[in-house]
Amino acid sequence: MGIKEVDGVVIQDKHKASCHCGAVELRFDLPNGLEELRRCDCSLCRRRGAIAASVSLTGIQIIKGKERLKLYQFNTKTAKHYFCDTCGIYTHHQRRSNPNQYGFNVACLEGVNPLKLESIPTNDGVNHPADRQSG
Numbered sequence: 001m002g003i004k005e006v007d008g009v010v011i012q013d014k015h016k017a018s019c020h021c022g023a024v025e026l027r028f029d030l031p032n033g034l035e036e037l038r039r040c041d042c043s044l045c046r047r048r049g050a051i052a053a054s055v056s057l058t059g060i061q062i063i064k065g066k067e068r069l070k071l072y073q074f075n076t077k078t079a080k081h082y083f084c085d086t087c088g089i090y091t092h093h094q095r096r097s098n099p100n101q102y103g104f105n106v107a108c109l110e111g112v113n114p115l116k117l118e119s120i121p122t123n124d125g126v127n128h129p130a131d132r133q134s135g
């Protein structure tokens with residue numbers, strides 16, 4: 001079970017989200033609330049700065065502005081990062097680590113202030129855990 005409430009705002013089973021300018025509107029299926037919240041320090045995420053949560057591939061509905069979403073890919077070109085072509089806001093991405101999932105920008109959720117979330121784990125995107133030496 002994920003986080004069902006952020007500073008008094010209840011996460012809906014189908015929660016609306018939008019980019020900044022409103023060209024893109026989405027709906028995320030979040031029956032368990034916000035799951036697998038994380039930040040990441042890979043070369044893209046450290047610049048983007050967004051807190052992401054997870055949703056299944058069938059759990060995203062684009063209500064409006066599908067044609068306004070631009071795709072950005074880099075490195076292995078496995079992950080698909082989408083953003084609004086007008087305001088530039090990142091909305092969601094198909095993961096490289098788990099292509100059966102989308103990550104999405106928690107800050108795009110209607111009414112949710114991501115700065116009210118506590119203790120978000122950071123995914124170490126720079127050094128894969130298997131590459132790290134202990135001690």
Ligand SMILES: [Zn+2]
Binds near residue numbers: 086
């Ligand atoms: Zn926009």
